[in-house]
Amino acid sequence: MQLWPLFLAARPSLAAPYSSAPEPPRTELSHPCSRQVSRWVKVQIEKELLSSANRSGVQLWPDACPFDTSQDIYAAQERSKKRGPWICGVCGKTFVNDHYLDLHLERRHADMLPSGGVCLADYCESFGACEDDPASSQRRSKRRQKPDCNTRGLHEIDKARDKCDSAMERCFPLDNEETRRLFAQNSKRWCLLALDCKVRQERWEQFQGEALPLDVLLIFIGLACSFVFCIMVCFVDYFDDIVEYTNGTTRTTRTSACNLRESPTRSKAIKQI
Numbered sequence: 001m002q003l004w005p006l007f008l009a010a011r012p013s014l015a016a017p018y019s020s021a022p023e024p025p026r027t028e029l030s031h032p033c034s035r036q037v038s039r040w041v042k043v044q045i046e047k048e049l050l051s052s053a054n055r056s057g058v059q060l061w062p063d064a065c066p067f068d069t070s071q072d073i074y075a076a077q078e079r080s081k082k083r084g085p086w087i088c089g090v091c092g093k094t095f096v097n098d099h100y101l102d103l104h105l106e107r108r109h110a111d112m113l114p115s116g117g118v119c120l121a122d123y124c125e126s127f128g129a130c131e132d133d134p135a136s137s138q139r140r141s142k143r144r145q146k147p148d149c150n151t152r153g154l155h156e157i158d159k160a161r162d163k164c165d166s167a168m169e170r171c172f173p174l175d176n177e178e179t180r181r182l183f184a185q186n187s188k189r190w191c192l193l194a195l196d197c198k199v200r201q202e203r204w205e206q207f208q209g210e211a212l213p214l215d216v217l218l219i220f221i222g223l224a225c226s227f228v229f230c231i232m233v234c235f236v237d238y239f240d241d242i243v244e245y246t247n248g249t250t251r252t253t254r255t256s257a258c259n260l261r262e263s264p265t266r267s268k269a270i271k272q273i
């Protein structure tokens with residue numbers, strides 16, 4: 001087990017967070033349940049599902065409900081974290097960023113993970129949260145492959161749908177009118193439509209279509225910059241010719257003006273003759 005990344009990350013002893021030297025490749029988390037994706041799924045569940053359920057009067061969740069975020073396998077560790085600076089609430093060590101604190105929690109405080117905890121990352125497909133970075137999720141989506149609706153892709157989606165359906169049944173018991181209504185509403189939205197391969201393909205195509213104007217705009221800006229650059233190059237190359245031409249034009253104009261000024265005198269002389 002490599003412990004040096006934790007050793008270096010802990011401050012103030014040997015950490016060097018402000019060094020200008022390139023950072024070595026960081027050690028990634030190794031737990032099979034992605035902590036980052038779980039965090040993102042939790043945000044989506046609280047925003048999209050739990051808040052609407054709370055507004056409908058559902059305040060307490062059945063014990064087996066996996067969407068009850070207190071069942072999250074990382075719930076206790078996340079609660080123990082202190083932010084700005086990042087401090088382990090268990091032992092008090094300080095870290096340069098969230099990643100190294102997560103690494104520390106994984107290595108040193110694994111006993112805080114409950115044996116029967118829920119891996120919220122398992123539901124990322126339903127909530128469109130399988131990216132580990134919410135900020136770059138949309139940006140990456142532009143490069144994402146078209147959803148695979150062949151046999152293998154459908155098999156993966158079927159598994160996600162079964163898991164989603166099972167969770168909805170446990171969270172919204174059918175023996176109560178209000179929870180039965182919430183079950184129908186949420187299972188349709190998150191387990192049926194969100195995991196329908198054709199719908200996902202249509203959304204992907206729509207997203208690509210929305211991304212097109214930006215691409216066109218960038219091409220247009222590129223062409224405009226090239227045009228300006230060509231004009232500047234031509235101007236520099238033919239600067240002498242342009243100056244000479246301008247001076248010549250000015251001289252000709254002055255000569256013409258002189259001729260015009262002389263013309264009345266000439267007319268008078270002609271008359272005297």
Ligand SMILES: [Zn+2]
Pocket residue numbers: 088089090091092093104108109
């Ligand atoms: Zn600690």
